[in-house]
Amino acid sequence: MIDAKLVSSTVEETKKLGREFSQKLSAGVLVAISGPLGSGKTVLIQGICEGLGVKQLVTSPSFIIINEYPAEKFRVYHFDLYRLKSVQELINLGYEEYFYGNGICLVEWAEKARELLPDDRIEIHLKILSENQREITIQEWLRHPAGKRKPK
Numbered sequence: 001m002i003d004a005k006l007v008s009s010t011v012e013e014t015k016k017l018g019r020e021f022s023q024k025l026s027a028g029v030l031v032a033i034s035g036p037l038g039s040g041k042t043v044l045i046q047g048i049c050e051g052l053g054v055k056q057l058v059t060s061p062s063f064i065i066i067n068e069y070p071a072e073k074f075r076v077y078h079f080d081l082y083r084l085k086s087v088q089e090l091i092n093l094g095y096e097e098y099f100y101g102n103g104i105c106l107v108e109w110a111e112k113a114r115e116l117l118p119d120d121r122i123e124i125h126l127k128i129l130s131e132n133q134r135e136i137t138i139q140e141w142l143r144h145p146a147g148k149r150k151p152k
């Protein structure tokens with residue numbers, strides 16, 4: 001069970017937290033990430049991807065919704081739903097293949113598609129405390145026995 005509340009004071013600290021957090025992830029996990037604009041969601045994801053062994057530059061896929069990265073053990077799917085107009089856009093992309101597949105899904109602005117998210121997921125919320133400080137809350141949702149993840 002993952003359940004933590006952390007405070008980061010620098011971009012490098014946030015990336016380091018992401019690298020450390022990545023070591024707890026396994027294939028098939030979806031991480032739903034929320035927080036206001038500028039709170040460090042993409043920076044955290046960059047750290048997670050570094051920790052998973054992604055070698056290419058990790059940028060937010062704001063205009064194309066999803067970036068796919070090969071990692072050491074599996075694929076990483078980085079969604080940015082900031083510009084999502086409706087959940088139908090995700091449905092048209094075949095979200096189930098990603099959300100319920102064997103890769104790791106990192107979903108920024110996850111609250112925009114909450115009804116499509118698996119019940120079994122990890123949620124991370126970033127909160128701006130000050131110009132430099134961010135509160136990062138990590139909570140794992142375990143509602144079904146392992147291996148029983150199904151699309152809604």
